[in-house]
Amino acid sequence: MPPEKMSSDSIVEVAVFAAVSHTLHYRVPAELRRHARIGKRVLVPLARQQALGLLVGFEQPPLPVTEGTFLRDVLAMVDSSPTVPQELIDLCRWVADYYFYPLGEVLQSTLPGNIQLKPKDLLGITAAGKAAPDSGNPSGLLALLRNDSPLSLAEIQGRLQLPKPPHAEIKALLARGWLERIFVWPDPPARLRVVNTVRLCDGGHPLLASPLSEKAQKLATLLRQASGAVPLREILDQIKGAKYWLDKWKHAGVIAIEALEMPRPLQCVKSIPAIPTPILNADQESAVEAIVPFLRQPSFCPFLIHGVTGSGKTEVYLRLIEEALQAGRGVLTLVPEIALSTQLEGLFRHRLGDSLTIWHSALSPSERFDQWRRALNRPTGVVLGARSAVFMPIQNLGLIIVDEEHDSSYKQEDRLRYQARDVALVRARRLGIPILLGSATPSLQSLHHALAGRYRMLTLSSRIMERPLPTIEVVDMRMQRGKARILSTTLQEALKQTVGSGQQAILFLNRRGFAAFLLCRTCGEALPCPHCSVSLTYHRQRDLLSCHYCGHEQRPPETCPRCGHVRLVYHGFGTERVEQELRDLLPGVHLARMDRDTITHSRELVRILDRMHGGQVDVLLGTQMVAKGHDFPNVTLVGVINADISLQMADFRAGESTVQLLMQVAGRAGRGEDPGHVIIQSYNPRHPAIQCALNGDYLNFAGQELESRRNLQYPPFTRLAKILVTDRDPEIARQAAHELARFGHELVGRMAAHRQSLVIMGPAPAPLSKLKNRYRWQIYVKAWNSRDLQEFVGSLLIQARDAALLRRAQLSVDRDPMSTL
Missing domain, CATH: 3.40.1440.60 (PriA, 3(prime) DNA-binding domain)
Incomplete structure (x- = not known):
């Protein structure tokens, strides 16, 4: 044109x-x-x-x-x-x-x-097409559509028995106006939920002023106290015989019964008792006072709240949320785990009522549709959700809160590898609003920014109501024998005493399954996953060997697939094995296990948390799901069954992540009136990370770790990108990785001429060298500023598109990587 x-x-x-x-x-x-x-x-x-x-x-x-x-x-x-x-x-x-x-x-x-469903693309005949001669249409397409219209392209090809679709002919007929495209949109799987509701129209009507029966009085009170319409089914369930009064009052114009769109009810922890709004202590008051001016006169400012576990960070969040709502602004609150979201939902609903919107992956498609539409159409409100909630459409957004900002769950590890905390910071900066990052164990990156003056740091130095921090004890597992190699004698005695006194305990082990692997004692083969370079984990309840990366499952063999001998033994242990040990140790104990094997839906998660809050569980055993954010006042004992697992990772952040996890799980103890005790089991009790958890001095550990990273030039003093090269053919993956590295070294040389410093590390096989039948190689790129790294990776990807070998392999970029696997 x-x-x-x-x-x-x-x-x-x-x-x-x-x-x-x-x-x-x-x-x-x-x-x-x-x-x-x-x-x-x-x-x-x-x-x-x-x-x-x-x-x-x-x-x-x-x-x-x-x-x-x-x-x-x-x-x-x-x-x-x-x-x-x-x-x-x-x-x-x-x-x-x-x-x-x-x-x-x-x-x-x-x-x-x-x-995101696409429509069905059909072709129909127009009035001009019906009047057109067939001579210009040798395939018979017009004649077909005169009798049967509209049809899809595949249906046309089949009816006319053509070897291939008549694209050129259809294009010409569309241009002449003889055919038209017709799009038939499928019904969405998530429909709007419409329910009958009752709304009070005339609260001063004489019928309500006259003496009422007990049921009528209860109904009138319910309608008066409601801020809007009340679902009819909810009224009929609460008040037996209410239908008589509803019919009478509707006829008199006292109420209106209307069909309204309402979101589907969500599962949240319901056993959290409704408590009056607490009085803030001095630290909490100072934190709120520091942030409120940025809500009243919005401007970008990142705040880092460093508060010990149980110091009342959540109450600070709630006060700021209420302040934002009063100013007519929306709030986004991010949490790292669905388990934490469902518990906070119950607390937030007590305080914030109908203004709350929930967003996480455990919601059903219909529930997600409801919550997304609710956020999109409301002028203000609060969104509480996990990682992907950072992309929710919130109108008049005035405050962003990132709880447990250090948590690695904020980083997505596949496809779009974004860090939700960092995206939230950019969103706040673009909108010119404050953002609050909260943690008892802040990430070293955030601490570095605070020390450099880029973030404002606020401190909550003590637990609310002056409750003491739990006492911590480290057990050297090298000294344990027999069954005490799983639950030490110290932990066994503490469990007996805790359960016997009617209190609760949490046990943490970041490994699920019954046994870590199945080993042949003749040839030393640990049965591997056929699709990944990892051993299979044994799950006794289902009697299956399972890969926790690709989902492959198989029955345990009777003989070794490699050498044919029968000397197969199970090694290592996970939460399923610990559950058995606990039932043997404490017969009749009320035990709940919380890991991915037992929690397949948010309903199971809510049920366990409700039982825990209601005192129906003596011991809660689980993986990371039990470690973060939970507030169970009757928990006085926390046991860390193997503190060394995360220390074995080939990652410069291993010490940081271990300390954070240990201090977070330790913080679940002693949050009520009774003091707490924490037992940490370790084969390396003198490790600095274990000693930090024992002493509880996170800032001292962080200072030493930051100095070490400065000397080694690791983040946050440099910027990293990981480029992953994968292919189903191991040789193509290897060759492509080496060719990409060669391009990278040439580019580094050209950029060095402009005083842009970068370092390439690799290529090398990834620690997880095979995943889902794809062989994996890694290249790390280190830069001293974000701009150089952006330019380098962008230029390298453009160059890779022109290389035939690299077009065969799959490339993906992980900016600011959290995992070395």
Whole structure:
């Protein structure tokens, strides 16, 4: 189309929901132009298919439009109103650039999966086509559609018995106006939930003033106290015989019964008792007072709250949330684990009522649709969720809170490898609002920023109500024998005493299953996963060997697959084995196990937490699910069964993550009236990380660790990127990794001429060298500033696209990697 026939509002920029590295430009037909708005989903042609995408801009193409240039048309506008706000589009552009990921797929992650269905593309005949002669249509397509219209392309090919689809003929008939495209949209799996509700219309009606029966009085009180409409089913369940009064009052105009859209009820921990709003202590008051001015006159400021476990960080969050809501602003609260989200939901609902929206992966598709739509359409509100909630569409966002900001769960380890805490910081900076990072064990990165003056650090130095921190004891497991090699004699006696006195205990082991691996005592073979370079874990309850990476399962063999001998023995232990040991040690104990084997749905998680809060569980055993954020006042004993697991990781952050995990799980003890005691079992009790957990001096450990990283030039003093090269053929993976490294070294040399310093480490096989039948090689890139790293990786990926060998392999970039696997 010549340039004079194009205007800026007829050309749109679309981010396609596909692995396309850049946005595309399309022409908007005249009949769709008045419906085109930024943030709406669109259906567009992509090669010979159709794809969904998001309209992200109106603009002229980046290159001049010359004679003969052809832009394809947008096929349909999917939404009646925008589904992604401009603010979120801008944030996703930053995410796509920083993490080297297609913008369309970043934007797609902001939407619930069940609204991303594509329509069925059909061809129908127009009135002009019905009157057209068949002579210009040798295939018989027009005659077919006159009798049977509309049809899909596959149906047309089959009916006409053509060897391939008649694309050229269809294109010509569409251009002549004889055919038209018809899009049939499937019904979404998540429909709006509509329920009958009761609303009080006339609270002063004489019928309510006259003497009422007990049931009528109860009904009137319920309706008066409700802030809005009450579900009819809820009333009928609470008040038997209410139907008589509802019918009478409806006829008199006292109430109205209406069908309204309401979100589906969610599962949350219900046993948390409703308590009056506590009085803040001096540290809490100071923290709130420091942040409130930034809510009343919004400006960007990152705050880091370092508060010991049990110091009342959650109450500080709630006070600030209430302040933001009063100012008409929305709040985003991120938590690292679904287990923590379900517990906080119960507490938040007590204080915040209907203003709360929940978002995490354990919600059903219908629940996720409800919660997403609720956040999109509300002028203000609070979103509480796990990692992906950082992309929720929150109007008038005025405050972001990241609880347990140090937690590695905020980093996604596949596909879009983003760090939710860092994305939250960028979102707050772009909006010009405060952000609060909270932790008892802040990440060394955040502490470094606080010490450098980039964050404002606030301290909660003591537990609420002056409760003491738990006492901590380290047991040297090298001295234990027999069955005490799993539960030491010290821990056994403490468990007996705790359960016998009617108190509760938490046991933590970050390894699930019954045995870590099955070993042949003749040849030394540990039965491996056929698809990954790891051994299989034995699960006794299901009598299966399982891979915790790819999900492969198989029955334990009777003989060794390698040498044929029968001397197979189980080694190591996980939570399932510890459960058996506990039942043998404490017959009749009320025990709950919380790991991925027992928690397959949020309902099971809520049920266990409810039982724990209700005192129906004596000992709670689990993996990381039990370690973070829980507040059980009757827990007086915490046992760490193997503190050394995370220390064995080949990772410069191993000491930091171990200390954080140990101090977090230790903080579950003694949060009520009775003091707590923590027993840490270790084969390396003199390790600095174990000693730090014993002494409870996190800041001293952090100072020493930061100095060590400064000397070694590790983050946060440098920036890292990990480039992963994978292929099903081990030789292709190896060759591609070496070729990419060669390109990288050449690029480092060219950048050094401009005084840009970078270091390439590798290539080398990844510690997990095979995963899901793909062989894996890693290259690390170190830079001394973010700009150089961004330029280097971007240039390297562009160069890799032109290399035939690298196009065969799969490349992925992990910016600021948290895992070395």
